[in-house]
Amino acid sequence: MLNTLPSENEMYRALVDKDASYEGVFIVGVRSTGIFCRPTCSARKPKRENVEFFPAAREALASGYRPCKRCRPLEPAGEVPLWLRGLLAGVEEDPSRRWRDRDLRDLGLDPGRVRRWFNREHDMTFHAYLRARRLGLALGRIRQGDDLAGTAFGHGYESDSGFREAFEKYFGATPGRSREKGLMHVTRVTSPLGPLVAGATDEGVCLLEFTDRRMLEKQIETLGRRLKCAVAPGSNKLLDRLQTQLAEYFDGQRREFDLPILAPGTEFQEVVWEELRKIPPGWARSYRELAESLGRPGAQRAVGRANGDNRIAIIIPCHRVVRGDGTLGGYGGGVWRKQFLLDLERTK
Ligand SMILES: [Zn+2]
Structure with a gap:
């Protein structure tokens, strides 16, 4: 993985469609105005030959672009976009409500666009999100001692068995057992x-x-x-x-x-993750050095794999491991993010 930016064709299409699923994926600079925007900016869409794509606001700034006043691309990416706020408010108001595509269209929403946003932001479908939201509330009730049948009916499940099934699917435990x-x-x-x-x-x-x-x-x-x-x-x-x-x-x-x-893992993974936490910010070590300091010279491949299996990005700093020749090597979150983190830590 060298560059995680999608192709320019794909990004330009996303820009024209104001596709919110690309929020946080790229930033666009407009040469004719010197301004940079989020993919979903409401400003008129620039011509293809006038745009330049960047992985993040930082790179656009470094190239001399000014942030757009309309879409404010310097604010954290991934905020809930305006067009979706009404729907999310509706979900919070009544989590037991069933939403059909027709209901979404009644709100003026394109069901496909809603699906794409949830897939990207939550890595789940809109319906899985609704189920998870209901289950989260149900779980809170169970902990407070509500009886199971009442919980199930109160959260939009037709029957107790339907509730159990959904619960097991998402949380790997039955409601009864989750008490303990x-x-x-x-x-x-x-x-x-x-x-x-x-x-x-x-x-x-x-x-x-x-x-x-x-x-x-x-x-x-x-x-x-x-x-x-x-x-x-x-x-x-x-x-x-x-x-x-x-x-x-x-x-x-x-x-x-x-x-x-x-951070539970195999014995080897846990040793590697522990070692990663000893690399101070502003520093980087090679896979080889890491293997040697663990008393496992030559095991840099295994070290690399354990590094990639880290589930706690940034805090367990797997981004501080680079190739022996000084190039960045891979990163689960994308090499541009690894570069950003290393730059951020070096400048302090
Ligand atoms: Zn803009």
């Missing part, structure tokens, strides 16, 4: 590099990944099983602290994170 288990909250965090999904139990932060990483939903499920806890959308104290510290980090006000970490 821990709970992992999963929330969305915005950043200058695009939105991330963060997860934490009361004991530790266990997930921080860019939302465009594939297999994210599966990863959350696996993590829930490993930690033997149920998963619900929402926040908790650790996630609140994480959001604050991450904002400070991107502002250049923070170098180290002060958060308990929960």
